[in-house]
Amino acid sequence: MRIVYLHQYFNTANMAGGTRSFEFARRLVTMGHSVDMITTDRFGERTTSGWVVTEEDGIQVHWTHVPYSNTMTYGDRMRAFGQYSLLAGSRAASVRPEVVFASSTPLTIAFPGAYTARRCRVPMVLEVRDLWPEVPIALGALRTPLERVAARWLERFAYRNAARVVALSPDMKRGVTATGYPAEKVSVIPNACDIELFASAEIAGEQLRMSESWIGQNPLIVYCGTVGLVNGVEYLVHVAVEMLRLNPEVRFLVVGGGRCLSDVKALAAKLGVLDKNMRFMSELPKSDIPAVLGAATLAISTVIDQPVLHANSANKVFDAMAASTPVVINHEGWLADLFRENSAGLVVPARDSALAARNIDALLRDQDRLSKMRDSSFMLASTRFCRDSLARQLEGVLLDALGESESGTKG
Structure with a gap:
């Protein structure tokens, strides 16, 4: 053709x-x-x-x-x-x-x-x-x-x-x-999921952790993608605020740019998490994403609380699965059903960042559950996606x- x-x-x-x-x-x-x-x-x-x-x-x-x-x-x-x-x-x-x-x-x-x-x-x-x-x-x-x-x-x-x-x-x-x-x-x-591209994610992730003392061996939650109106990354700032109290070792990294980036950074500074347990990195080419997701303990994908956005098929979710990194989402829809049915990710409430932080913290402390989620994520990546x-x-x-x-x- x-x-x-x-x-x-x-x-x-x-x-x-x-x-x-x-x-x-x-x-x-x-x-x-x-x-x-x-x-x-x-x-x-x-x-x-x-x-x-x-x-x-x-x-x-x-x-x-x-x-x-x-x-x-x-x-x-x-x-x-x-x-x-x-x-x-x-x-x-x-x-x-x-x-x-x-x-x-x-x-x-x-x-x-x-x-x-x-x-x-x-x-x-x-x-x-x-x-x-x-x-x-x-x-x-x-x-x-x-x-x-x-x-x-x-x-x-x-x-x-x-x-x-x-x-x-x-x-x-x-x-x-x-x-x-x-x-x-x-x-x-x-x-x-680009399995071949992310095959070296774990090794690249370890190298990134070694080069970034702020991350070190701390749990790392990564958002990779656009920081725009529909993405609702402000939600992640509020989760970081709650997490600073629950488990101050947890790190949040936002990788990307967009219309709302300056507002989100300003909110993080106002609420006291910027450069403490939350940092921002400029958007990266796809070829550099395996290192970031390989370093991540969890990836997160957020949207604003609008049911019409529940149909989304965000790239960041599939990149994370290819890297065997479990994904946290804050919405319902087909992805939420997929994660629940396969124990491959965590669905947190869109309107309760405090409860979301508690649920994420509980997952981070459960190494057996995390390991099973990593296996399930990669299984989906290599078969269905x-x-x-x-x-x-x-x-x-x-x-x-x-x-x-x-x-x-x-x-």
Whole structure:
């Protein structure tokens, strides 16, 4: 297959941020397919105008400069989405693909995806990473009736033009089918675990502990990811406050950046935990994450207390499992069910940071339970969430869409 892969926020392993598209695309290349990634150079490192093409592990990556960051206002982000949509459609169509794979967020990815599919008379497969527009509506980003009507129209447009849909969690699949989209055309392919990348996590983690006296041999809880509005990392600050009283040896490390980073650090300073039992580190490329998670006793993934966010499939969770590091989450949903059923993680209450701290402290003091959680985490990583297996599942979805399209054309 000649695949055009549309993803506005594509990252290689040497860049900070999620690498789902990179990992899947390079595996599709290994399977014998041609992949052209249409994306943005968000920081102007490769180009400030026009398009630049690089080869990344066999992927032909087309970069154009569209500034974007988590610190932007909602209006600025919408303009960035629109700019990419206008530029990406014609570029993708020029590749003359056999199938289009468009990965959201944002759901505006459907515009260049549908344009390319129609112009080249090929199918589009849409990947849904968030329940949109439910999330921005719940967060108050879409305030006016007109904005909400437009968002619902975009949702219908996206699904109407998709030959298949890939959802990142069972909860997201339910959200997609609730719109009337056929369930048999929705495949659940969650975020995945890169077993090979994290194979040396334990050794790298020990080296990190030896180089950082603040960590030493103390229990370490790590948050790796965006510090944005939906992430609710303030919750972790309040847990750290309670933990300082319960077990002052426990360390909290936040690795990442985002719109709310300065506010979270200010809160940590105000509540007296900054540089005591809590520290912050700038975001790191994916290739450096194994050392951090290898050093961690526990990883944590938080969201603000909004039920619509319970469907999330956060990269940080799967990276931790690949490193055999048990994960703490503060929300319900499919991940909470997964952890409870497999004794692979800890679910703590979203509205009670004191109880969360007590539950975490109890786990840290129970070495037998921790050891079993580590084993269960890696078992899930290597079986249900192995990147190689999920890449083959994605290949199957793309082939099915292409085969159905070709049958329809011949008919």
